[in-house]
Amino acid sequence: MTNTAMEAVELGKKFGRRGTWGLRDCTFRLPAGCVCAVVGPNGAGKSTLLSLAAGLEAPTEGALHALGEQPGAVRARVGYVAQDKPLYPQLTVAETLRTGAGLNPARWDADAAEQIVAGGDLDPRSRVRSLSGGQRTRVALALALAKRPELLLLDEPMADLDPLARHELMGLLMTRAAEHGTTVVMSSHVVAELDDVCDHLLLLRDGSVRLDGGTDDLLQSHTVAIGPADAADQPDPHTVVESRRTGRQLTALLRAEAPVPEGWRSEQPSLEELVLAYLRAPQTPAPSAPAETQEAAV
Amino acid sequence: MTTLTPTAPHGRSELLALSGLLVRLHRPALILWVAFVLVMSALLWAVGGPLADASASAWADYEACTSQRCAYDQDAIILYRDAYTYTTLALLAVPAVVAAWAGSSLVGRELESGTARLAWTLGVSPSRWLAAKLALPAAAVAAGTGLLAVFHRLAWSTGQGRIGSAKSWYSTATYYANGPVVVALALAGLAFGALVGLLWRRSLAALGTAPLGLLLLWGGLHLVTPHLWPSVTRNSSPAEFLPGAGINVDQGVVDSSGGRHEFVSGCGQIYDVAPCRAAYDKLDAVGFYHDYHPASHFWPLQLVSTALLLAVAALFALAAFRLLRHRTASTRPEVRTAA
Numbered sequence: 001m002t003n004t005a006m007e008a009v010e011l012g013k014k015f016g017r018r019g020t021w022g023l024r025d026c027t028f029r030l031p032a033g034c035v036c037a038v039v040g041p042n043g044a045g046k047s048t049l050l051s052l053a054a055g056l057e058a059p060t061e062g063a064l065h066a067l068g069e070q071p072g073a074v075r076a077r078v079g080y081v082a083q084d085k086p087l088y089p090q091l092t093v094a095e096t097l098r099t100g101a102g103l104n105p106a107r108w109d110a111d112a113a114e115q116i117v118a119g120g121d122l123d124p125r126s127r128v129r130s131l132s133g134g135q136r137t138r139v140a141l142a143l144a145l146a147k148r149p150e151l152l153l154l155d156e157p158m159a160d161l162d163p164l165a166r167h168e169l170m171g172l173l174m175t176r177a178a179e180h181g182t183t184v185v186m187s188s189h190v191v192a193e194l195d196d197v198c199d200h201l202l203l204l205r206d207g208s209v210r211l212d213g214g215t216d217d218l219l220q221s222h223t224v225a226i227g228p229a230d231a232a233d234q235p236d237p238h239t240v241v242e243s244r245r246t247g248r249q250l251t252a253l254l255r256a257e258a259p260v261p262e263g264w265r266s267e268q269p270s271l272e273e274l275v276l277a278y279l280r281a282p283q284t285p286a287p288s289a290p291a292e293t294q295e296a297a298v
Numbered sequence: 299m300t301t302l303t304p305t306a307p308h309g310r311s312e313l314l315a316l317s318g319l320l321v322r323l324h325r326p327a328l329i330l331w332v333a334f335v336l337v338m339s340a341l342l343w344a345v346g347g348p349l350a351d352a353s354a355s356a357w358a359d360y361e362a363c364t365s366q367r368c369a370y371d372q373d374a375i376i377l378y379r380d381a382y383t384y385t386t387l388a389l390l391a392v393p394a395v396v397a398a399w400a401g402s403s404l405v406g407r408e409l410e411s412g413t414a415r416l417a418w419t420l421g422v423s424p425s426r427w428l429a430a431k432l433a434l435p436a437a438a439v440a441a442g443t444g445l446l447a448v449f450h451r452l453a454w455s456t457g458q459g460r461i462g463s464a465k466s467w468y469s470t471a472t473y474y475a476n477g478p479v480v481v482a483l484a485l486a487g488l489a490f491g492a493l494v495g496l497l498w499r500r501s502l503a504a505l506g507t508a509p510l511g512l513l514l515l516w517g518g519l520h521l522v523t524p525h526l527w528p529s530v531t532r533n534s535s536p537a538e539f540l541p542g543a544g545i546n547v548d549q550g551v552v553d554s555s556g557g558r559h560e561f562v563s564g565c566g567q568i569y570d571v572a573p574c575r576a577a578y579d580k581l582d583a584v585g586f587y588h589d590y591h592p593a594s595h596f597w598p599l600q601l602v603s604t605a606l607l608l609a610v611a612a613l614f615a616l617a618a619f620r621l622l623r624h625r626t627a628s629t630r631p632e633v634r635t636a637a
Contacts, residue, residue: 076421080419
């Protein structure tokens, strides 16, 4: 099981004793070394999934393994950055990094931490409470990355960053991840942000997995078909994930095994189109094909 | 060039870093605590030294006085009494303040702001995080409160027998401030505050409830204290007042066959007034009884109370650990089912 970075079996998390389910019946497997985008609308369960994987909460039902173990048993090997980037406000940046180094003596990569912080025009002596949102993100990322984690969990990591910093940090993150073979699991509700970096997709909606697989496989196993809305020859409704009508023209996302009707134009969807189609069509069951081929995505 | 140490001894340096972080985070509280202990020590020294001496000489002047108009230093007497009262109250406030601090600043704020989760993902397991948060403050609180309790007892003892207004050992505030019970109360406050902080996950909510809970615990202790050690009984004839001074357990009327009755209402210990005498004669009263704890019971009562409180504090801490373990992922190696 060493080639699996994260695995969930019928994972469920309920909030409060009689509360609502944040996650329900989630089953998926992320191959080691992948860069996985966890996408979905607000409240889909992205943050819940990541904090379960970081061992910060216990699942209500089912099981979740990180690096083949219970999340609580592999804290040293997992990095996590929460959405609100909590840091001790009364510490300085240097003290914060020193604390991280002290708590992870065997794994700490001071260079990585300094490189990330240095890019942000940050005075190491300034207190965390005086930092801007983007600067906080840098410090939080530096803490998580300098641990040399084997699994890096990032909850909306780039939300506070300007486009330039976002580009710089994403590049740095990907370089480090590639160097160390780190598995990165990153949540976002902005798909475009992750389009060119992720090779694996986990789409959540209403607390369950709608789509899971390598991005290449997912894109290949879907087709966008465009044709006249009133044509006699329509796509088989069982293969249509979602369709939209613009004037007299119908655009449909089909599963690839379905034949494209005569006279229709077909093209490969972008990741964003794919995600949006699945999000708009909440009733569609996730296809089983990507789950079988996800090994190929490694 | 990286600072990777391949086989750094796991544990000691982490523990050092965790302790360092705790001290750094709570430096203002630590400074305040040390200052409080120092100031209180100085005040208690003054109460037991110069203030007690001045008051004692004023009392000596007062008691030597036989005429209508006397000169004695009343201000010295009042100053001693006030200084003693307020230092005692300040010492007794420690357990509630510790509970409030533990609930809000130590635990509640970290859960509220998410920094606890930061610590847990920096390689500190939740159990270790809580253990450090309980152990280090417990050491500081026990040392400081213990020192002040010793100084309080010294200050109190110098007034005995020479200051008319000096508090007896069983006066409620003095009893609690004079021994290890106040230390155990402070530790129970720490554990209870941590538990409440974990429960509410809110700084302000814990700030409100933790001292309240501690005061309830204290009230409960106060109710059971007389029963924590076998009491002593003394009887008296109806003509005498109730014998024995100390922590009261029970008192009333004894009849000729040894049976016990409550005081007749409105009469109490008054026997030699016609209606009371009639009432007591009707009960066949031969005297009064008093179950109480004499001064020799001070240490047994203090030690049993302390043990009881420490057990309660341990229960609070255990509950806090279990709650945290229940909430966060288990670190126990999992037994995988065959499926």
